[in-house]
Amino acid sequence: MKMGKKISKCPECGSKKLYWDRSRGEVICKACGFVIEERLIDFSQEWREFDSEQGESRRRVGSPLTFTKHDKGLSTKIGKAGDLTKMTPSERRMYYRMRKWQTRISTPIERNLKFALAELKRIASFLDVPKIAEEDAAMIYRMAAEKGLVRGRSMESVVAGALYAACRRHGVPRTLDEISHAFPLDKKEIGKTYRFICRELRIRILPTSPQDYVQRFASELKLKPKTVSKAVEIIKKANKLEITSGKGPMGIAAAALYVAALLSGEKKTQRDVADVAGVTEVTIRNRYKELLEKLKLEDQIKKIREK
DNA sequence: AAGACGAAAGTGGTTGA
DNA sequence: TCAACAACTTTCGTCTT
Numbered sequence: 068m069k070m071g072k073k074i075s076k077c078p079e080c081g082s083k084k085l086y087w088d089r090s091r092g093e094v095i096c097k098a099c100g101f102v103i104e105e106r107l108i109d110f111s112q113e114w115r116e117f118d119s120e121q122g123e124s125r126r127r128v129g130s131p132l133t134f135t136k137h138d139k140g141l142s143t144k145i146g147k148a149g150d151l152t153k154m155t156p157s158e159r160r161m162y163y164r165m166r167k168w169q170t171r172i173s174t175p176i177e178r179n180l181k182f183a184l185a186e187l188k189r190i191a192s193f194l195d196v197p198k199i200a201e202e203d204a205a206m207i208y209r210m211a212a213e214k215g216l217v218r219g220r221s222m223e224s225v226v227a228g229a230l231y232a233a234c235r236r237h238g239v240p241r242t243l244d245e246i247s248h249a250f251p252l253d254k255k256e257i258g259k260t261y262r263f264i265c266r267e268l269r270i271r272i273l274p275t276s277p278q279d280y281v282q283r284f285a286s287e288l289k290l291k292p293k294t295v296s297k298a299v300e301i302i303k304k305a306n307k308l309e310i311t312s313g314k315g316p317m318g319i320a321a322a323a324l325y326v327a328a329l330l331s332g333e334k335k336t337q338r339d340v341a342d343v344a345g346v347t348e349v350t351i352r353n354r355y356k357e358l359l360e361k362l363k364l365e366d367q368i369k370k371i372r373e374k
Numbered sequence: 375a376a377g378a379c380g381a382a383a384g385t386g387g388t389t390g391a
Numbered sequence: 392t393c394a395a396c397a398a399c400t401t402t403c404g405t406c407t408t
Contacts, residue, residue, distance in 0.1 A: 255386080315398070336377060347400055352379065 176212050179222065183208055187226050190249045194241055196234060204233035211264050220260055223250050228260035232270060240275045242317060244345040277302050277311065277320035280344070284324055287343045288335055298327035301358065308361050314354065318346045322354030330367060 184205055191201040207229040211217060217225050227250050234241050243254045250257070265272060278299055285295040301323040305311050311319055321344035328335045337348040344351075359365050 258387095313397075318399080337379095338377075348378080349380085349401085350399060353399090356379095 179217065180209060180212055183212070183217075183222050183226050186223065187230060190226070190230060190246075193249050194230075194245060196230065196241065197237065197239055200230075200233045200237040200239055202233075203236060204230040207232055207264065207268065207270070210268055214267060216264060216267055220263075221252075221256075224252055224256050224260045225264065226250075227252055227257045228264050231257060231261050232265060232272060235272050235275055236270075238279050240279050242280075242345050275316045277316040277323065280317055280320040281324060284320055284340070284343050288324065288328075288339060290324065290328060290333060290335075291331070294324075294327045294331045294333050297331055298323040301326055301362065304362055305358060310357050310361050315346070315350070317344050318350040318354050320344060321346050322351050322358055325351055325355060326358055326364065326368075329371060330364075332371070 187201065187204055187208065190196075191204070196204075204226075208226060211225055211229065227246050231241065231243065231246055243257055247254045247257055264270070281295060281298050281302065285298065298320075302311070302319065305319065305323070321340050324344075325335065325337060325340045328340075337351050341348045341351055359368065
């Protein structure tokens, strides 16, 4: 397949931090949210076969290894019924024995994984989680299951916790709210198990940055790219002035978007922004006030108001 | 009438003794 | 284990457009 020239820089802002969202097939600039290319196809290698010998050696046999199947995609099933009639009695006895062992070999953990991963798959596609993060979530769940951390907790909550952790690790955070809506679970529960698995599995997760959320919130609000980059700009400045530490990243992202929208004449109400960001208007107001003060934006806002 | 603003009281989680 | 604490929420009244 023919590839276009390789992109390494964002044409909009020049940043090199690009993020390939596989689930959407888009390359997005992490700094300003600019969508650089859409409808990308899998770049991974594909061989062509010229004769049968090459076919043997090059063909990628079976599906790739994956953590999202309970046996990592390597399932081999021992055949049953149908062909039994053609067997000699001794062969038949052997097959029965093998089948018996196969079912025995699947430990309680394996069986549990099967259900959990099915659930994970369902939720991940519902929430549009990129494949990499889904894989990671599956791996985390597997590790948790093997350590016996699921005991005493509902399977769903551990799946949710793993998914939440994986999303954060990959810089594509979903809010606790979103995840809790996809499961019949409440936020508290998920947060709790999330922290628990992180502690037990020694998973280090950096606090999320508001920038990670800006992109998603903005697209839900249908804001123009220019406004989005303005919001990112604002967050960067706020970071420098150290008014972002200790504050909820979602609140900051929301406030930055609100300000950016005001400044570029795409006015959104606090209510609108608050809803998609999952925070209250009050929080936006508080952050907004800080932003105006510290970034000296009052004059600009006033000008807009007068128009 | 809707949106923005702010005060007051409440919530859940972290921290430090 | 408990209390202090910061961030955030909920609620509600007031002001502005």
